[in-house]
Amino acid sequence: MFISEQLLYTINQTLKQSQRLSGPLSVAGVIHGGSINRCFRLKSGKESFFLKVNSQRDYPEMFMKEAMALKLLDSTHSILVPQVISYGAAGDEQFLLLQWINTGANTSRAQERLGEGLAALHHHSASGFGLDYTNYMGSLIQSNRPHAEWVDFFVEERLKPQVKIAADKWLIDQDTINKFNLLFCRMKEFLPEVKPALVHGDLWSGNYMIGEGETPVLIDPAIAYANRECDIAMSKLFGGFDEIFYESYNHHFPLEKNWNERTDLWNLYPLLIHLNLFGRSYLGAIKAALKRYL
Template identity: 45%
Template sequence: MLLSESLYEALEASLKNLERPHSSIQSIGSVSGGDINRAYRIKTSTGDYFVKVNNDPLAASMFLAESNGLDILRNPLGAAHVPKTFLVGNARGEGFLLMEWIDTGNKHDAPQQEALGRLLASLHRRHADAYGLDHDNFIGPLPQNNGFSSDWTEFFIEQRLQKQLDMADQILDGTDLHKKFDRLFSRFADLYPCEPPSLLHGDLWSGNYLVDQLGTPVFIDPAVYYGNREVDIAMTKLFGGFSERFYDAYNETYPLQHGWEERVDLWNLYPLLVHLNLFGRSYLRAIQNNLKQYIGANS
């Protein structure tokens, strides 16, 4: 049995409570693609659903933050671009998030990439008065602090880079990375032009968007906050999966400032530090290489 008995019963009860009293589970299949959660497609007599499961003590909090993030994205983007969430629950220590199932199509063709670029640009046009969010959330399974700040340099250093550096203290033992980051911090404000706080997806790699069978792009697994929009753009470059038509369509809709390509590795220090904390020292070289561009090779 793919699901524990307690989780199976909790899901079946949840489906009946969703004004689907005659719904019954017909089959359950594993879904691949995630490193953190177990995921399943649930086929029922009234439709298909997607459920994510995790045994971590913080799982329910993580899933609640994810559900809240999707709600925040849905407001400016519309329901077609964000999956509906039905329930965050816990079944004897197994946290779960029940969502709508989306049948996916090809997301790499030019029309789909163009639509995705325009969609992200429209998201980034949603602005706030300060950087951050009114609640903390998660980046993957790691806590992400979002206390509001009017200063992007202060926010990105204190609530993004320094938090991850503190978490990685043991991994960094014996390296000079703390000193190198201190040198980066001393000149950080001079490395980028001002941008208003934009609503960000926050974890935008190629695995965190879908395209449905109508060709509509759909955002999933966000880590939302208001920040410099180049952070989202930079992360699309970290692991690839976005075509030139994506960037062209974005720039046609909401042009990026001159030199944005030169700042990609600056913003990607954050996800690289996250990956360092999640997966270990194999990410040290990439972090060192990124730092060299902004503090000098001999620093």
Template identity: 45%
Template sequence: MPIAERLIQDIEIKLGKSIINITPLSGGSINRVYSLQTAMERFVLKVNNRFNFPGMFNLEAQGLEIICSTQTIAVPEVLIQSETDTESYLLMEWITPGNTTQKASEALGEQLAQMHRHTSHSFGFYTDNYMGSLRQSNQLHERWSDFFIDERLKPMVRIAQTKQLLTNNDLRLFELLYQKLPGLFTEEPPALVHGDLWSGNYMIDAHEKPYLIDPADSYSNREFDIAMTTLFGGFDKTFYDAYHASYPLQTGWQRRLKLWNLYPLLVHVNLFGGTYTNQLRECLASFV
């Protein structure tokens, strides 16, 4: 889909530079993504309908800024976040892709661990945001178990129930899980997490430097990020070894991966239908 001329004009005015080339990029199911070139520079542009996903790019820009402020791991620089009458857009620096070498994987693990050391007085975030195209509630809680139940599981279970994607037995098992959850792990301080850390949401540049993109930030249990890395693959042993060497996880973390992955699986059930339901039920059955 071509970019509206008024949007390009808006970017050119804000940049003070002329756009000489526009190339569509693969960008998933939510946004249209393009490479923009001026005479001297290249940028990434994300565009969506401002009414379908209100505030999405503003929240994404804020999430990137929070990660950047930790000075632990790189994120793309946000240059412009703005709207036209119908569209919202986010213009960011271009990251030249490189290879995921051993050095890059090690840096990714170490730097994620250092980001996770940044904490807050509560679990949650100062604003709600998005997980994919679904709104994500981040109201503050003193305990991770309460946050995970009330702000992660219950909202997604309600959506799935409304869509008739879960059975009465599924709902009964979730209620049992809510009762058992506080005894399934040991609380630790909130950690700043990326929140949607699958292989498509990190990049390695041409100099083997890792970047995080498309965050769904919150202050959560750091095992949540680690669990998400295992859901669809794309992270090697070097990454995990480097993370553990920098910030060891609590005993039994491997057993809890399926527990924390209930949330992204519920998100996928709600976004893509019942194809993920069996995987969701397998994870749920491991704990109830």
């Protein structure tokens, strides 16, 4: 993987204009960036930066939306996120330049602070569910069209679009589509009334870091004002969170009664995302979750 001269020049000029350039800009390393991003560590003098690069043709405005999300999360003063240095484009490449986070130990204290910080984040609410702009979940567009009711938002902006994508790609059979349609009609049976909460939206173990001093840091958000149980549910989907995380969260912001009985319901959304991105190996988990509620 490499950085084009045009992109490196653009970043160099951006850092110079913001007076963050303390020496020649160089590529200090290549970082694993998942399935769509190329990621690098850049250095200027003694300061390091984290750079994400991908195609602005394939994922228009992705990094602008991520920068907006990180700035909103930062404004809550609830839990740390990387500082946004800059974002922009050079040719067909778009980039997001972030503060470099040195990795610390993922201790019990770090997990406790992660639960406390997430609870503080979820206390931030809004007048309705959604957001005033679309963003991304992975590499897929995520609609955040506002709704007054959580059920309407979850069905119309989360499940239905992904079921349609799966159907169009022949990843899902008609019987499963029929079960989703039945679930949509019965959804209100399973839900208590909830207030909108600002959620990370893609909270699996790869989307938080532990920095120096046992400090948790959230990365790669897919934010919206949603049901806070969605973050908790997704944290259980792929593991990577200690029991003390849940104890700490519940101490600072107790979850609704029987929240754990709704975990599979909320995880239908990330499972559909994974089905549409990575294929039919996730269909069995989707069918099992549907069976639990129908």
